[in-house]
Amino acid sequence: PKPKPNLFSNLDYLMLSLRPDFSYGLSHHIVPGCARFGKIDETGESKLIAATATNKVGEIIIHDNETVLNINEKIRALEVTTLNKTHDVIIVGTVSGVLVYDVYNNTALIQRELIDGINCIEVGKFNTYDKIIFCGGNCAVWGLDIEGKDAFWTVTGDNVLSLCLSDVDNDGNNEV
Known part of the structure; x- marks a missing residue:
């Protein structure tokens, strides 16, 4: 009898033929989950935007831009998004709050203390807001509008380590 073809032989060949177009490294320890790309100028x-950690102080490194933002707290979360302008802003979650920073204009747009700190960040459309910044902390989720005002808050039973906006029930509105 004729042997059956190996279904994975073509896949193995494909995997062996994939090669990177470029690679580079940063000479810093990157906080897990805290590297993003954004158009900030x-x-x-x-540009690659990454959060580093050294003891209790964090830095935001912007690759190919000679820019380092010193954050005087430990960084736990990082997001890059466009709020209401033509360029992106950096959202930094720390052990004591959230900072929304406009690198292009060298301005802190929002700086809020959130007592339990921030573990994760998600940005998107929610209810009547075109953009809302969700911050997951220790036993709570905060939602801030683009001006930094409270738009949402709820208590959870445990630490919030990830967030996702999705239209789960197909009603045209995102749920957390």
Whole structure:
């Protein structure tokens, strides 16, 4: 009898033929889950934005931009998004709050103390808000509008380590 073809032989060949186009490294320890790409300047080019950790102080490194933002707290979460402008802003979650920073204009747009700190961040459309910043902390979820005002708050039974916005019930509105 004729042997059956190995279904994985083509896949193995494909995996062996994949090669990276480029690679580079940062000479810093990156906080897990805290590396994003964003368009933060007038060039419109995507830049790698990463959070580093050294003891109790964090830094935001912007690759190919010679910019380092010193954050005087331990960084736990990082997100990059467009709020209401043509360039992206950096959202930093720390052990004591959240900072929304506009690198292009060198301005802190929002700086809020959230007692339990921030473990994760999700940004998106929710209810009547086109953009809302959800911050997951220790036993709570906060939602801030683009001006930093409270738009949502709820208590959870445990630490919030990840967030996702999705239209679970197909009603046209996102749920957390």
